[in-house]
Amino acid sequence: MTEPAFFILTALLDAPRHGYGIVSDVAELSRGRVQLKIGSLYGVLDRLVLDGLVELDREEAWQGRLRRYYRLTERGRHALATEAERLAANARIASARLGERRSPIAGTTSS
Numbered sequence: 001m002t003e004p005a006f007f008i009l010t011a012l013l014d015a016p017r018h019g020y021g022i023v024s025d026v027a028e029l030s031r032g033r034v035q036l037k038i039g040s041l042y043g044v045l046d047r048l049v050l051d052g053l054v055e056l057d058r059e060e061a062w063q064g065r066l067r068r069y070y071r072l073t074e075r076g077r078h079a080l081a082t083e084a085e086r087l088a089a090n091a092r093i094a095s096a097r098l099g100e101r102r103s104p105i106a107g108t109t110s111s
Contacts, residue, residue, distance in 0.1 A: 001083045004044050007034050009053060009072060009080040016057035016071040019045075045070060053079050 004026070011017060011025035022045075023036045036044075048054040053076030057069040072080070 001079070002044070003030070004034055004036060004040070005048060006080070006083055006087075008036075008041070008044055008048065009076055012054060012070060012072040012076070013080070016069040018060075018067040018069050022070070048076065051079075052076070 007026040007030050008022055010029055011022050017025065019038060019041055023038065023041055026034050026036055045054060049056070049070075053073060054070050055073050057071040059066045059068050061067075
């Protein structure tokens with residue numbers, strides 16, 4: 001799962017969101033590491049919809065334009081939980097390995 005897809009699914013966990021809301025939430029959740037442009041957002045959303053992880057919730061008129069709201073499906077919730085556990089397990093492995101490689105002198109590592 002790509003990082004943008006991971007954060008889009010995370011943004012949709014608590015409530016349906018429209019495109020701009022998703023972009024804002026992703027930037028906040030990733031602490032600015034993932035900056036989606038509207039074009040790339042809809043590319044990822046289209047793929048997530050095709051995969052059954054996200055679905056269209058509703059369309060609302062706002063200032064003369066239609067806003068599409070998307071929501072997470074149960075399949076999407078499960079995929080996000082699986083990916084979060086995979087990432088956490090990988091981080092634990094790397095952290096343990098990093099801890100093993102520390103030398104007795106504080107702040108240095110062995111090669």
